[in-house]
Amino acid sequence: MSEPINKSRRRAAIATAAVPGVVLGGAIVAPLVTSMTPSERAKAAGAPVEVDISNIKPGEKLNVEWRGKVVWVMKRTPEQIASLGTIPASQLIDADSKGSEQPGYVDKKTRSITPDLVVMEGVCTHLGCSPVAKLTPGELGNDWQGGFYCPCHGSKFDVAGRVFTGSPAPKNLAVPPHKIDGTRLVIGLSQDGKEA
Numbered sequence: 001m002s003e004p005i006n007k008s009r010r011r012a013a014i015a016t017a018a019v020p021g022v023v024l025g026g027a028i029v030a031p032l033v034t035s036m037t038p039s040e041r042a043k044a045a046g047a048p049v050e051v052d053i054s055n056i057k058p059g060e061k062l063n064v065e066w067r068g069k070v071v072w073v074m075k076r077t078p079e080q081i082a083s084l085g086t087i088p089a090s091q092l093i094d095a096d097s098k099g100s101e102q103p104g105y106v107d108k109k110t111r112s113i114t115p116d117l118v119v120m121e122g123v124c125t126h127l128g129c130s131p132v133a134k135l136t137p138g139e140l141g142n143d144w145q146g147g148f149y150c151p152c153h154g155s156k157f158d159v160a161g162r163v164f165t166g167s168p169a170p171k172n173l174a175v176p177p178h179k180i181d182g183t184r185l186v187i188g189l190s191q192d193g194k195e196a
């Protein structure tokens, strides 16, 4: 079940940045700190965020706040994973994500540690608007296989956050450092457990 993110929602996310471990849409997340002084709260705002990923169903996307940004945690369906292999590199601005932000340990094509679970910032790399989910094939034209659309200036991204040619966004959606440990995802830690 996808959930579009709009600009007002993004502003709300940023407004709650001082409270760590906030989840914006139906996720189970462990708050890392419960009672803090202002300085502790500021420090914790940049702290890793832990997400329970045991209940995400294929096709669902959670919106998690990390460092004042909306981060999408999405479990792709087998069809969505397969669609990534059918998009010609010529239709993508940065097919191998060489010029885009993502950790070296994620797969270059799926942009994820495991093929199904993708973690990426829901922030357009053009001017920072919040793209909305357009996950139904055909929703944006006959050759549309599902992905994300930025309503501000029309950038289009696939289900790995790779930006299509003709979009004003110059880079793929950023993949933040993250670590998957069974049913636990930690955003803000690299795969070796170091804080990023």
Ligand code: FES
Binding pocket: 124, 125, 126, 127, 128, 129, 150, 151, 152, 153, 154, 155, 168, 169
């Ligand atoms: S901010 Fe997304 S296309 Fe301009």
